[in-house]
Amino acid sequence: MGEERLERFSNISMAVVRRLPKYHRYLKELMSNGVKRISSQELSNITGFTASQIRQDLNCFGGFGQQGYGYNVTDLYAEITRILGLDKTYRTVIVGAGNVGRAIANYTFFRDSGFELQGIFDVDPTVIGEDLLGHTILSLENIELFMKEGQTDIGIICTPKDQSQLVADKMVLCGIKAIWNFAPIDLRVPNDVIVENVHLSESLFTISYLLKEAEESERSR
Amino acid sequence: MGEERLERFSNISMAVVRRLPKYHRYLKELMSNGVKRISSQELSNITGFTASQIRQDLNCFGGFGQQGYGYNVTDLYAEITRILGLDKTYRTVIVGAGNVGRAIANYTFFRDSGFELQGIFDVDPTVIGEDLLGHTILSLENIELFMKEGQTDIGIICTPKDQSQLVADKMVLCGIKAIWNFAPIDLRVPNDVIVENVHLSESLFTISYLLKEAEESERSR
DNA sequence: TAGATTGTTAATCGATTAACAATC
DNA sequence: TAGATTGTTAATCGATTAACAATC
Numbered sequence: 001m002g003e004e005r006l007e008r009f010s011n012i013s014m015a016v017v018r019r020l021p022k023y024h025r026y027l028k029e030l031m032s033n034g035v036k037r038i039s040s041q042e043l044s045n046i047t048g049f050t051a052s053q054i055r056q057d058l059n060c061f062g063g064f065g066q067q068g069y070g071y072n073v074t075d076l077y078a079e080i081t082r083i084l085g086l087d088k089t090y091r092t093v094i095v096g097a098g099n100v101g102r103a104i105a106n107y108t109f110f111r112d113s114g115f116e117l118q119g120i121f122d123v124d125p126t127v128i129g130e131d132l133l134g135h136t137i138l139s140l141e142n143i144e145l146f147m148k149e150g151q152t153d154i155g156i157i158c159t160p161k162d163q164s165q166l167v168a169d170k171m172v173l174c175g176i177k178a179i180w181n182f183a184p185i186d187l188r189v190p191n192d193v194i195v196e197n198v199h200l201s202e203s204l205f206t207i208s209y210l211l212k213e214a215e216e217s218e219r220s221r
Numbered sequence: 222m223g224e225e226r227l228e229r230f231s232n233i234s235m236a237v238v239r240r241l242p243k244y245h246r247y248l249k250e251l252m253s254n255g256v257k258r259i260s261s262q263e264l265s266n267i268t269g270f271t272a273s274q275i276r277q278d279l280n281c282f283g284g285f286g287q288q289g290y291g292y293n294v295t296d297l298y299a300e301i302t303r304i305l306g307l308d309k310t311y312r313t314v315i316v317g318a319g320n321v322g323r324a325i326a327n328y329t330f331f332r333d334s335g336f337e338l339q340g341i342f343d344v345d346p347t348v349i350g351e352d353l354l355g356h357t358i359l360s361l362e363n364i365e366l367f368m369k370e371g372q373t374d375i376g377i378i379c380t381p382k383d384q385s386q387l388v389a390d391k392m393v394l395c396g397i398k399a400i401w402n403f404a405p406i407d408l409r410v411p412n413d414v415i416v417e418n419v420h421l422s423e424s425l426f427t428i429s430y431l432l433k434e435a436e437e438s439e440r441s442r
Numbered sequence: 443t444a445g446a447t448t449g450t451t452a453a454t455c456g457a458t459t460a461a462c463a464a465t466c
Numbered sequence: 467t468a469g470a471t472t473g474t475t476a477a478t479c480g481a482t483t484a485a486c487a488a489t490c
Contacts (some may be wrong), residue, residue: 010434015457017430020387021423025405039471048407051471052459059473067472068466085433099327109405109422113429133397165334177435178428184246184330186269194431198423201241201330203419205305207375207399208237208362210415212306213231214398237480260447271445273483280449288448289490 016057020084022047027077039070089114091151095167096158097122097137100182104156105133119146147174156180237278244360248298256428260291275403310335312372317379318358319404326354340367341352368384368395377401
């Protein structure tokens with residue numbers, strides 16, 4: 001998913017970056033369970049990553065632990081929150097007010113993690129004007145005007161495949177910095193625009209492959 | 222996401238498997254554009270994978286090409302369809318009739334790719350009994366009875382986080398073969414049950430990280 | 443046949459794991 | 467201090483890329 005391009009900003013590999021949200025999630029859980037300290041070995045038992053890998057990963061960003069003690073859960077959680085940029089607020093727009101768009105707008109992690117929804121757009125006259133979480137669903141025709149005003153960070157594309165590139169182009173013209181793409185297509189955007197894909201069909205087809213494999217190995221036993 | 226465990230059935234690495242749906246998608250597009258043959262180099266230009274990698278990937282499953290010619294688009298598409306198991310029908314149930322569950326049920330790739338929806342379940346009395354795509358949304362209490370009859374292949378979990386493990390346990394008891402999990406949690410299931418996660422928060426947090434990185438590198442220039 | 447392009451082996455690169463000295 | 471555990475370097479493993487002989 002264009003990962004190579006995304007590494008341009010630092011020397012941290014995407015393999016490491018994609019583990020950070022998992023650390024964040026497990027540390028949050030530990031914190032809410034009242035756990036004060038944790039060793040890389042204990043964290044390994046929980047996450048399934050090796051203790052060695054966990055120490056390597058964390059040391060990409062700094063020495064957050066203490067020899068003989070381990071890691072302070074609260075402090076480490078705060079560090080990873082900061083590393084992930086979750087102490088900042090990002091402004092977002094959603095294009096496509098179907099089930100996917102509505103699901104994102106309603107997701108608690110989305111609303112609780114500092115992502116501000118500025119507006120929701122669609123092309124369907126029957127949903128334009130409808131209220132969604134205090135936002136009136138707007139016509140896609142108005143998006144340029146809206147975004148020029150709004151200084152949007154993240155554009156979330158929840159449209160059908162055939163409209164997604166057009167929407168991405170509009171967003172790019174309005175100076176979008178990142179696109180979260182749910183359409184089953186690889187968008188063409190300038191190099192400095194971050195694209196993160198959620199390709200559900202690829203995920204489902206992977207299950208299909210593994211099921212077929214499982215069946216075949218079952219049969220050959 | 223438990224990838225290591227999933228490789229047990231063959232010697233094909235998950236890195237290769239996760240590229241197969243992309244080949245499938247691009248070949249389908251080429252076919253609908255009337256393209257008859259394609260070389261690994263041309264496919265490289267389209268997909269962004271190297272020609273060498275494409276040849277390596279395809280040769281994991283057989284020699285589908287012809288020296289001096291390249292690959293026949295229609296034949297290669299058929300092969301990858303078969304390798305992905307998309308020539309089979311898989312029976313599915315969805316638990317959680319919120320926006321995510323409805324989005325999956327409505328997705329064209331889901332309905333058009335041989336995934337048969339057997340039933341949709343929820344716990345909310347206000348949606349139980351409602352019709353969705355010809356299915357009456359059923360109470361979660363009935364799932365054991367339903368699935369014992371139904372021989373379900375894939376369980377799709379679209380519930381909130383705190384109910385997802387319970388639902389997974391029920392599915393496992395009913396002999397589910399694979400779980401497509403949209404809840405932000407790592408499910409505990411027996412080794413022979415395939416779990417494919419769609420962790421939207423992790424995807425979004427990755428964007429957050431990359432945006433923060435971009436900002437910092439901007440500032441230091 | 444000559445040219446093109448695969449299939450496949452070997453080389454390289456990067457990520458993970460192991461080991462252990464540093465140090466709390 | 468002694469024991470525990472990190473931070474970090476070195477070794478291993480696996481995936482990607484390069485090269486080229488085979489062959490259509």
